[in-house]
Each structure stands twice: as structure tokens, then as C-alpha cells.
Amino acid sequence: MLLATVAVGADGVFSSDEGAGIIQARSVGEGWSDPHPFPEADPDGAWYPLEKAGRTPDGGFAALPKKPLYSAANALAGEAAGVPGMIALSAIAAVAAASAAAVLARDIDPRLARPTLWLTGLASPLLVDGMLIIGHSVGAALGGWLLVTSMRARQRPTLAALAAVTALAAGAAMVRNEAVLLGASVGVVMFLYGVLTRHRVAVAVAGVAACGTALGFTLDRVWSSRLFGSGAFSGPSLAGSDPRSVGALVSDRWAAFVTSWLRPGYGGSATASALGLVIVALGLYVVWLARRVTVDRPWVRSLAVVLTVVAVARLLVPRASPDVVPGLTVAFPLVLWGVASLDRRTLRHLRVYVPMATFAVFTLAVLATQYRDAGSWEWGGRYFAVGLPALTPVVAAGGLDLRRRLDVLTARFVVSTWVVVSCVLALIGLGAVRDARVLSDRLVDGLMQASAPSRAGDGGLPVIVATEPELPRTGWDRLDEARWMLADVTALPELLDRLDGLGVRELTLATRRSVDAADAVDRSRYSLRWEGAPPETVDWWFVVLERR
Secondary structure (H helix, E strand, O other), X not given: OHHHHHXXXXXXXXXXXXXXXXXXXXXXXXXXXXXXXXXXXXXXXXXXXXXXOEEOXXXXXXXXXXXXXXXXXXXXXXXHHHHHHHHHHHHHHHHHHHXXXXXXXXXXXXXHHHHHHHHHHHHOOHHHHOOOOOOHHHHHHHHHHHHHHHHHHHHOOOHHHHHHHHHHHHHHHOOOHHHHHHHHHHHHHHHHHHHHHOOXXXXXXXXXXXXXXXXXXXXXXXXXHHHHOOOOOOOOOOOOXXXXXXXXXXXXXXXXXXXXXXXXXXXXXXXXXXXXHHHHHHHHHHHHHHHOOOOOHHHHHHHHHHHHHHHHHHHHOOOOOOOOOOOHHHHOOHHHXXXXXXXXXXXXXXXXXXXXXXXXXXXXXXXXXXXXXXXXOOOOOHHXXXXXXXXXXXXXXXXXXXXXXXXXXXXXXXXXXXXXHHHHHHHHHXXXXXXXXXXXXXXXXXXXXXXXXXXOOOOOOOEEEEOOOHHHHXXXXXXXXXXXXXXXXXXXXXXXXXXXXXXXXXXXXXEXXXXXXXXXXXXXXXXXXXXXXXXXXXXXXXXXXXXX
């Protein structure tokens, strides 16, 4: 994981959310807020450059006005090693999450511990999450160990075990909103198990997990409200869906499910998307054949070879943009293959159905609350990452069941194919992170080069006006080189009038070519002194406006 952080690099960002997280972590020692870069032009803060920023009680702005515990942890990591330290925190957390999954798998079958460790850390989306400064891997680590300690406390309800359940549930809830749902899911499953089996200790553990989650939720709310104001806190909700319209609610939930579970890409390459879906389908067909009473062994081996070839072909598909796979089952097809391979006898195993039921309840809760476009720009359904340590031991158990059905030679073919597919998708995921970081870094460099020659005219730094909300967050490390502002295209005339009144004679407009921002500029007052964009970012349009 640490070598992978070096490979993907620390320049640029994969997601603009990372930029907001870095800015917020850096402001922890400065009162948790930053000043407005151009308050004279924007006294109300309507055009503050960072999307979703919050106004703090001291009059400053918080780039990420939520989850202060994670920002504080990033601040400590940043003090130790800068941005690479923050990425290392995520990488270490991914290892901790994989370790929790391995412990759960060892309780199912000792032979599953080591494969599950690598399955979780290499094949699952936690590999990519471990490269990002967003908090999914940290939440997964806390959530994974919450399930481990809950299972242990059910067997030996010591005071230390119950305290660990409380602390882990609270900590997870304070890092990610999805972890609130995971903690609640652990409580629900433990409670149902305890009631159905009359296991009083399990019911007690369920209560402790629920109380710990509620404690973390409350502490996070109080802390966030004190730092960022009472209106800054946000917990799990219907994420913008109208609860009064059943049709719209169902449509939004379905769209979110398709994106976060089934979508093979963001439209960059039709070939890559098609091959991704073929890999999933072909793997399921192999599992279906293996589950038949009479297995056509030569045919299964042949399909395993074909699947390997398709996976390698998927890796070699040329890409013109970051090859990002948002669907969980396409980025991690072993989820479907492993669950489909489970025997009924294995499903009756307590240490299999408790994690599996926990992930199932958690999945339904996330699907009910995530945004219609899911995680927007994500790898492998990022809102489900917190629950992956509960799922991967079940996947590994399914793989073991599949192996039992096959002869030694055929099993080797199938297992080798699973390994190849996992390695291919791991390389694609790391490549997507690296490509996105390089592309975002070049984009911001190109913008700063365009704005550098401009002279604002009022004696201050160059002025940059962006119409796309992700751009200022992406330029987190260059914000102090200019006076950035964020305005919708419809607000450009008003903003330009305000800047003109303050004596700003030149400014740089950063927008997309698909957005008709030029029509919002009064050409009788402004001339286009320069326009262009980095070659790799053809959708962007930078223009230096000069007052006539």
C-alpha cells in the first residue's frame, strides 16, 4: 500500500472532495477556517470559491464543514509528512480494514485468513480508497473492527470488549455518515440474532453498538455545530429525493443503485465498459456451471482461460481519460462470484450469515440515503466501502466452496483467473487515480499560467472567476496565488460589475466549453486578450478578459 501511494503520486487530486479535505486539515491550527480571498468584492460570501464551504461563527469559511475528527486526524498526518502523510493515513487504514476482514474470515475457516487479507486489500475498492484523502478506508477500518469486537463480545462479554464496541462504533460514526448506518446495521443484526436464538448477550451487544453509534453521531453533531455553526451538520438522509413523491423516490433510488453497483464507466471508452460487463457475466457463468451436479470440467477450464484473456484485454484498452469504474460489481466482480458460490451449509454458519446479514442491511440503508448520482466521481461504489470488511470474508468463503466442487486442476484454473482479474482491476484502479491526479495538476497549472500575466489593475493578486464548482477545490495548493471566486454563469454580469467598480481591469475566466459563458460577458466592455486550455483538457476553456 505504501509503495502504491508512491506510484499514484501526491500531486493533484482524484476527486475535488480531496482538495476540500486537504484545505480543511490545513486550517485546523488556524481556527478551523480560512478568510475570503476577495471580501471587498463579495461581502456576503455568495461567491466564495470553495463549493459546499460553511461560514464559521468567527466570520471565516470552512472548506469541509463536517466530520472534524477526520480533519483533525489528517492535520496530524499532514504535520508529520504533508499531503503524502494524509494519503499514508488512508493506506494504513486500508491495511487495518483488511486485517479486520482477515480476523472475521479466520473465525469461519483458518484457511481463509490470508486470502481474505489480500482479497480485501488488493482486489476490493479499498485499494483505491486507501489512496484517497476522503475517509472511506478509515471508516472501513473502524467499521471492520467494530464487527470483530461485536462478535467477540457476544462470546465473551467483558467490560473491555463492550468498551471497545462503544469506542469503535462512536469513532466510525464520527468519520463517515455511512458508518452511522453500519453501526446501526450491526445493532439490528445482533438484536435479531439474540431474539431469535434467545441469546441475551447478543441483545446486550446490539444495544451497546447502537448506543456507541448514537454517541458518535451526537458528539459529531455537537462538535460540528460549535466549529461550523448549527446549520453545518448533516447526517444520513434521503439525499435530495422528495419523500412526498413515491415515484421520484423510487426512481432516484434505482438510479443510484445502477450507478454505484452496475455502471462500468463514465463513458470514456465503450470497449472498456463492454469488457468490464463481459468479465462479470462470464465469471457468473463459470460459477453457475461449477454449481451443477455434473460439471463439464474441460469446458470450465476453457472458460477460465477465456476470462483471463478478456481481463488482460480490458487492461490493454487505450484510455483517453482516467479509467474510472463506479459500479461495485464491475470494479470488484468477485463480490458476485463469491456470494453466488456459497453452499447452503456455509450460509448456515453463524460467522458467515452475521457479517453477510450486516452488509445486506447496511446496503439497503445506503441505497435508501445516497445521492441520485451516487458518489458522482467514484471507484467501486465508494459509499459501500465502510461495509466491505464484513463482505469480503463471505466472498472468500464462497471461493472455498467453489473450489471444493471442482477437481484440483479445474480449481487451479478458476482460482488463477480470479487472481488475474483482481490484479488487472487493481492496476486499472491505481492507474485511474494516477491519471486523475496528473490531469488535475496539469489543469490547475494551465490555469495559473493563463492568469499569471494578467494584471488585476487594483494592485492585488490576479483574479480568477470559475463557473465550475470542482475547479477551485481541485486547485487547493494554488489558492494563495490568486483571488479566486466561484459564480454561476447567470451571476457573471453582476460579478463583473462588482469587480469593475473595485478597479479590476483584467481577470481570468475558467469555465467549460460546453457552458456558454461567453454570452454572459458584455463584449462592448471586455475584450478577450487570450483564450485556451491545456491540450489534455479539451473540455475546459480559460480566457483572460480585459476591460476596454
